[in-house]
Amino acid sequence: MNQEKEDEPMAHYSEKLWNEFREALELKESPLGIYYTQDKPEGITPKPGIQFCMIALLKKARHDGETVYFDKEHFGCPGGGYYMGFLVTPRPGIEYFLSCGIPGQMEGERYIKTPEIARSY
Incomplete structure (x- = not known):
């Protein structure tokens, strides 16, 4: 992992990855998780x-x-x-x-x- 990613707060990093995931799959909304x-x-x-x-x-x-x-x-x-x-x-x-x-x-x-x-x- 590079230094830039290590310095990012995990919540921000997770949100950023999640937004990239949604964009890549062309999702307008987040899928639901059930447990x-x-x-x-x-x-x-x-x-x-x-x-x-x-x-x-x-x-x-x-x-x-x-x-x-x-x-x-x-x-x-x-x-x-x-x-x-x-x-x-x-x-x-x-x-x-x-x-x-x-x-x-x-x-x-x-x-x-x-x-x-x-x-x-």
Whole structure:
């Protein structure tokens, strides 16, 4: 390692490398890293008992670099709770909720193209 790099603070050096990595891959946003831990990290989490879209929090993490965490009391929405393994069964009609909805009954989030594809998850 040359002297210039040795004198740079590690955080600045890491950020510089990260920006070069994103530029080389033509990424507009940072990819997400996910890990499991028993220790509660500093960051944003949904409030217990309040439904809040986990996808919106993941989007915030991606756009703003925020740390977001979920656990069995803080998972946001039933769909997120189910897909993260905190709930045993999905909400009724989840395949329609994630895709096109049911006219007159529920709006679809359109995360997945069709109910059939959603069922395969």
